[in-house]
Amino acid sequence: MGIHCRYRKGLLTCRADSTPKYVGHMYSRIFQNLGQIVILTFEFAQCLVTRRPQFKEWMRQFHHIGVQSLSITNITALFTGMVLALQAAYALSAFGADVFIGDLVSLSIVRELGPVLTALLVGGRVGAGITAELGTMKATQQLDAMRSMATNPVYRLVVPRLVACIICLPLLTILANFIGIIGGLFIASFELQVDGHFFMSRVMQALSVNDVASGLGKTFFFGYFIGIIACHNGMRVESGAEGVGQATTQTVVSASIVILISDFFLTKLFIMIT
Amino acid sequence: MEQIYRLEQIHKHFGDNHVLRGIDLDIRRGENLVILGGSGSGKSVMLKLLVGLLTADKGKIYFDGNDITQLPEKGYYPIRTRVSYLFQGGALFDSMNVYQNLAYPLKAHTDMSSQDILAQVKDALKKVGLEEIEHLFPGSLSGGMMKRVALARAIINQPELILYDEPTTGLDPLTTHTINELIRKMQKDLQISSVIVTHDMPTVYRCADRLAFLDEGCMVFIGTIEQARQSTHPKLRAYFQGDDRV
Numbered sequence: 230m231g232i233h234c235r236y237r238k239g240l241l242t243c244r245a246d247s248t249p250k251y252v253g254h255m256y257s258r259i260f261q262n263l264g265q266i267v268i269l270t271f272e273f274a275q276c277l278v279t280r281r282p283q284f285k286e287w288m289r290q291f292h293h294i295g296v297q298s299l300s301i302t303n304i305t306a307l308f309t310g311m312v313l314a315l316q317a318a319y320a321l322s323a324f325g326a327d328v329f330i331g332d333l334v335s336l337s338i339v340r341e342l343g344p345v346l347t348a349l350l351v352g353g354r355v356g357a358g359i360t361a362e363l364g365t366m367k368a369t370q371q372l373d374a375m376r377s378m379a380t381n382p383v384y385r386l387v388v389p390r391l392v393a394c395i396i397c398l399p400l401l402t403i404l405a406n407f408i409g410i411i412g413g414l415f416i417a418s419f420e421l422q423v424d425g426h427f428f429m430s431r432v433m434q435a436l437s438v439n440d441v442a443s444g445l446g447k448t449f450f451f452g453y454f455i456g457i458i459a460c461h462n463g464m465r466v467e468s469g470a471e472g473v474g475q476a477t478t479q480t481v482v483s484a485s486i487v488i489l490i491s492d493f494f495l496t497k498l499f500i501m502i503t
Numbered sequence: 504m505e506q507i508y509r510l511e512q513i514h515k516h517f518g519d520n521h522v523l524r525g526i527d528l529d530i531r532r533g534e535n536l537v538i539l540g541g542s543g544s545g546k547s548v549m550l551k552l553l554v555g556l557l558t559a560d561k562g563k564i565y566f567d568g569n570d571i572t573q574l575p576e577k578g579y580y581p582i583r584t585r586v587s588y589l590f591q592g593g594a595l596f597d598s599m600n601v602y603q604n605l606a607y608p609l610k611a612h613t614d615m616s617s618q619d620i621l622a623q624v625k626d627a628l629k630k631v632g633l634e635e636i637e638h639l640f641p642g643s644l645s646g647g648m649m650k651r652v653a654l655a656r657a658i659i660n661q662p663e664l665i666l667y668d669e670p671t672t673g674l675d676p677l678t679t680h681t682i683n684e685l686i687r688k689m690q691k692d693l694q695i696s697s698v699i700v701t702h703d704m705p706t707v708y709r710c711a712d713r714l715a716f717l718d719e720g721c722m723v724f725i726g727t728i729e730q731a732r733q734s735t736h737p738k739l740r741a742y743f744q745g746d747d748r749v
C-alpha cells in the first residue's frame with residue numbers, strides 16, 4: 230500500500246491509497262520510466278552518430294568503469310571458479326564422473342556465471358557510482374548549468390558513460406571467464422588431484438565458439454542496461470542528498486533485477502538461434 | 504527602448520503550488536533591471552523560464568519579438584548562447600577545476616586556441632577579483648569564491664544579457680562593491696544588460712535602472728528607484744525603510 234504523509238501548518242496527515250489505486254500508480258510509474266528510458270536511448274544514439282566523440286572523456290570513463298572494476302570482478306571470478314570445482318567434484322564423484330570437472334566448471338562460467346556475476350558486480354559498483362554522480366549534479370543544478378550554456382548533458386555525460394559500460398563489460402567478462410577457469414584448475418589440481426593438463430584439455434573440448442559467443446553476447450546488453458538505468462535514475466533526481474540516496478538504491482535494485490530477468494530471455498534467444 | 508524579453512501573463516505551478524500568477528514584464532536592451540522579492544516568491548523560477556530551463560504553464564514569453572514559450576530543448580540553444588545565467592548556488596562543475604569550468608562555454612561554442620582561452624579565463628577571473636586559482640577545484644573554494652567563479656563563467660563569453668540570481672549574497676562589502684561596479688561597467692562599456700535578483704540594497708542603488716517587486720507570484724511594482732521609494736506597498740516599503748533608519 231502506498232502511504233502518503235504530509236506536514237502542513239503544524240499538522241501531520243497520513244493517507245493510505247486503496248490497493249487498486251496503488252497498483253495502478255505503480256504501473257503508470259513503471260511505464261513512465263520505460264518511456265523516458267526509450268527517449269534517453271534515442272538521444273544517446275543520436276549524439277553517438279551525429280556528434281564528434283569526446284575521446285578524452287571516454288578514456289576517463291573506461292578507466293572508472295573498466296579498469297577500476299577489475300579487482301572486484303577478478304576476485305569474484307577466481308573464487309567462483311574455485312568453489313565450482315569443489316562442488317563439481319562433490320556432485321560428480323557420486324556418479325564416478327570426476328573427469329568432467331573441467332567441463333562443468335568451464336561451461337558454467339563461460340555461459341552463465343562469468344557474464345552474470347560480472348554484470349551484477351559492475352551494476353552495483355558502477356551503476357551506483359554513475360547515479361550518485363549524475364544525481365548530485367542534478368541536485369546542485371550542474372545539469373541545468375550545462376543546459377543554460379547551450380550544451381547537452383546527454384552528449385557530455387550519458388554518452389561517455391554508456392559507451393564505457395557497453396564496451397567494458399564484455400572485456401571484463403572475458404577476463405573473468407579466464408580467471409574463473411584458472412580458479413577451477415587450481416582447486417582441481419591441488420585439492421582434487423586432477424591432472425592440470427587433463428583439466429585444461431577437458432575445458433578446451435567442452436567449450437565451443439557458441440558457448441563463448443552466447444556468454445559474451447549477453448554482456449553487451451547487460452552493459453547497456455546498467456548504463457542506461459544508472460544515467461536515467463541520476464538525471465531524474467529531484468531533491469538533495471535524500472533523493473540521490475534513493476536513486477542510487479533504485480539503480481542497484483533495478484539493474485540487478487533487469488540483468489537477471491534479461492539473462493533468462495537472452496539465454497533462451499541465443500539457444501534458439503544457434 | 505528596445506525590448507529583449509516580453510513576458511505576458513506568465514503562470515507557473517508545481518503541483519498545487521501556484522508560484523507565478525500572471526507576470527507581465529519587459530526587459531529592455533541596455534538597462535539593468537533589479538528584481539526584489541521575498542524568499543520563495545518565485546524569482547529563481549522566473550529567471551529559469553527566460554532561458555527555457557523551466558517552461559511556463561500559461562502565458563507567453565517573447566525574445567527579440569519571437570514567441571519562445573514552448574520550444575523544444577534545442578530551440579533554446581540560440582537564446583542560451585546570447586543570455587548567460589548565474590545560478591543562485593553557483594552550479595560549478597565539481598569534477599572540473601576553475602580553469603575548466605570557465606573554459607567550458609568557450610570550448611563548447613568557439614574554436615579559440617588554448618592560449619586565447621587561458622588569457623580569457625585569467626581576464627574574467629581578474630574582473631571578479633580572483634587570481635591564481637585556475638588549478639583549484641570548486642570543493643576547495645570558499646562560498647564567496649565559488650560565487651565569483653560562477654560569475655566569471657557567466658560573463659566570460661560576453662553575452663547580450665546576463666541573468667544574475669543573487670550575485671552578491673554572502674559576499675563581503677568590498678567584494679560586493681567590486682561586483683556592483685563590474686555589472687555597471689559591463690553595461691556601460693559592452694552594452695551588456697542585466698537582470699539582477701537580489702536582496703542587497705547597495706546592489707539595488709548602484710545597479711538598478713528599473714526595479715521590479717515580486718510578491719506572492721505577482722509583479723506588484725515596476726518602476727524606478729525613486730518611484731519605489733514613494734511606493735505605499737508595505738513589503739516594498741520595508742526594503743527602503745530599513746535603509747532610511749540608518
Ligand SMILES: Nc1ncnc2c1ncn2[C@@H]1O[C@H](COP(=O)(O)OP(=O)(O)OP(=O)(O)O)[C@@H](O)[C@H]1O
Pocket residue numbers: 517520522540541542543544545546547548549591
Ligand atoms: N523544480 C521545482 N519543483 C517544485 N517546486 C519548485 C521547483 N523550483 C521552485 N519550486 C518552488 O517554487 C517556489 C519559488 O521558488 P524560487 O526558487 O523561485 O524562490 P525564490 O524567489 O528564488 O526564493 P529565494 O530568494 O529564497 O531564492 C518555492 O515555493 C519552491 O518550493
Ligand SMILES: [Mg+2]
Pocket residue numbers: 546547548591668
Ligand atoms: Mg532564488
